[in-house]
Every structure is written in structure tokens, then in C-alpha cells.
Amino acid sequence: MKKSTTQINGHTSAAVYKAPRLTVAKQINAMTSASFVTSLARGLAVIQAFTESCEPQTMALISKKTGIPRAAVRRCLYTLRQLNYVEAEQNNFTLSPKVLSLGHSYFSATPLTILSQPYLDSISRELGESCSLAVLDGDEVLYVARSAAPRVMTVGQSAGSRLPAYCTSLGRVMLAYLSPKELDAYLAQVHMKAMTSNTVNTQKRLRKILLKVRETGYAINDEEYELGLRSIAVPIIGTSGEIMAALNVGTQASLISIESMREKILPVLLRGAQEISLLLR
Helix, strand or coil, X not given: CCCCEEEECCEEEEXXXXXXXXXXXXHHHCCCCCCCCHHHHHHHHHHHHHHHCCCCECHHHHHHHHCCXXXXXXXHHHHHHHCCCEEEECCEEEECHHHHHHHHHHHHHCHHHHHHHHHHHXXXXXXXXXXXXXXXXXXXXXXXXXXXXXXXXXXXXXXXXXXXXXXXXXXXXXXXXXXXXXXXXXXXXXXXXXXXXXXXXXXXXHHHHHHXXXXXXXXXXXXCCCCCEEEEEEEEECCCCCEEEEEXXXXXXXXXXXXXXXXXXXXXXXXXXXXXXXXXX
């Protein structure tokens, strides 16, 4: 089988053929360390199964999503319910507000989150748009801080929200700074679903975009994740040149053109990212 090569980040990288994606259960079972606690991993996987939908989940559906045996799912849900992390009505389960406490320590203690908030607020006030800070967590973008615009209709996600990295401006900025090996590994297992008619969902086109992002220092998303929404993002770079997070502004596509985003929003974002980077050194 012939493999093509692609240039990105100054390196030539062989195209990677996508391997079948492992279920959560298979990933857990692949852990061989004697110190690995399988029951804890399964419990966390059950909690994460709720994040994909706002609808109540059944034991059968969670088992199907995760690949975890139904009997094990039942024990996990029973334990979570006893600890008040899950609520149940007959065979329908939902997460309780107590789950928020699991992420509170991270959001309240992470220096990046604490130090960046005043800058997000300043950017949001200056531009009149929502501003967000996110990190790359696996295949997804994890929002860790946000400042919402003072308007009735706002664009953006709250802290703790997750979005796919391949079709968001925040995600592309962070993917562009991965090493060739890390990017190959990401592309080998991610499923690039077309979220809208504008979504770039092929490896070849995405690699080309990421190369451009690395060269220019910013990424623009033009209605690729959701029709009617545009965003622009820049990296927050650490002292050794590694990317620590990404900063973005999202807006309604009908309110601003891409060129105006470059002219009006990009300079403000770049200044904010530089100030946050200096604080973290």
C-alpha cells in the first residue's frame, strides 16, 4: 500500500491510516498496571457518558456507549446514586448538580484560569463579544474560562464545555503546535464528522490549514462547527515555546466579516495572549 507524505511544521510526515477506534471499555482493559483501579476507571467513564447528551440515560445506553458490561454499569450507577452524583427516575438516570464539585478544584486552583480571567473580561468589554480560554484535552477542546458579552444573544461555551478540536478555531490553534508525531496520532484516531456544509473533514485539507495557522499565528473558523457562527483564536505560548492554551472570540457571522475579524479582533486577541503569557513566566 502506497503512503503519501505531507509537509507540516517543517517536517515531512507520512500519511497515517486510521485505526478502528477503541471503546472506552477496551481502553480500560488494555491497562496492565497492577496499580490501575478498573472500577474507578469504569465509574469515571459512566459519568463521561452523560456529557454527550442532555437527555436522561439508561443502563443499556450507557453500556452501549462505553462498551462496559451492563452489570458493571449498574454497579457504577448504584454507587454514584448513593453518593448523590446521579439521580434516577425509574430506569432513567441524570447527573446531579453535585458533579460540578468534581471540576471545581481544577477551575479554582489552576493558575492559568485565575490569572487569565481579568484579561478575558477586558477583551470582552473592548470588543463587545464573548471571549474564551481553552486547553487541548485528548481529541477535544476544554473550555476553562470565559467572559460573556453583555448582550441578550451571546456566542460561546461555558467553562467545562467540550468541543471537537478539528473544526474549531481554538482546537486548530492548538493542533497546529503539536509535533508531527502527536498530530499523526491525533489524526489516526479522530473521527472528523462534517458538522456543517462548511466543515473541513479530510486529513489532507486539515493539515494544510494547520500549516497556515502555524505560519500566521491565528485560526479562523467560518461556520464550520455551527452555521451562523464565526470565531478567531490565537495561542498562548509558554516560556519554552510550547503552547499552553488558546484564546478566542466568537461572534455571529451576520455581524462581522472575516476581514473585519482580522482587522478589529485579532490585534486585541494577540495583545491579550501576550499579556497572559508574560504573567505565566
